[in-house]
Amino acid sequence: MASNHQFSVCAEYRDGSKGGGNDFAAGFLLGGALFGTLGYIFAPQIRRSLLNEDEYGFRKAKRPIYYDGGLEKTRQTLNAKIRQLNSAIDNVSSRLRGGNNSPSVPVETDPEVEATM
Template structure:
């Protein structure tokens, strides 16, 4: 059994081969993209099989933090939230004095 290649000097045959290769490659890679695109999308966007994003762990649950440090961080966030609620309540009542928060946390303000 042997394979023999023949060179042809026909100038019109190259275009047909290109079109055939283009269509065959498009069909093969289009099918592969259709089959594997959902799995790739889920892994890149961190989604589950229903298209919902998986919950991320908040910053205060980092691996190096102990239970006491986590509690202190959460208490600080609760204090900031209570100050914000008090400010809004005083504005709604028409009070002239608005208390400024003692400590500004850019992460908290960005999420509100």
């Protein structure tokens, strides 16, 4: 037995007023006032947390980020350059004193240092 019934639901709201334009306008104004007030109150706090600012609008200082070994490698490179410069200075000063003999300590040469001599 196959039944061929169609089922439909229809709902209608009637309160005696014509159209919902007034209800929409009232809801729009009330919602705008409510959420505008909330936005005005909470916007500075949200902005401070997003931009990492203090209460006066200045950015908070970030902690320096040192990656592993980077600082130590830079220090070693600078120390090597300082040793090269010191040996070049010793070499030039011995030449200026009249001692044309080569220094007993071998001098590490760097193209940048040699270009300045």
